[in-house]
Amino acid sequence: MPKCLACAEPIKVGDKYYNDVSGDLIHDKCTADDSFVDLETEAPLTYRPTPHVWTQQDQDTEDADAEALPTTATGETIQ
Numbered sequence: 420m421p422k423c424l425a426c427a428e429p430i431k432v433g434d435k436y437y438n439d440v441s442g443d444l445i446h447d448k449c450t451a452d453d454s455f456v457d458l459e460t461e462a463p464l465t466y467r468p469t470p471h472v473w474t475q476q477d478q479d480t481e482d483a484d485a486e487a488l489p490t491t492a493t494g495e496t497i498q
């Protein structure tokens with residue numbers, strides 16, 4: 420189960436979240452309105468993007484990933 424970057428609580432099914440540039444996830448409720456930037460220009464966004472919702476399918480994928488080493492499309496293990 421992924422953990423929130425800010426509060427370290429797990430992201431649970433039904434939780435709204437965002438992807439941080441670090442690759443970690445962060446709860447919708449743990450972000451400030453001024454914490455969003457355009458990834459190309461790094462300019463602050465003037466609006467709040469729509470958060471993703473962590474679904475059971477996401478959780479199943481996460482669980483499967485935890486059991487197997489990540490592989491590329493060609494089946495090589497990512498170092």
Ligand SMILES: [Zn+2]
Nearest residue numbers: 423426446449
């Ligand atoms: Zn959080």
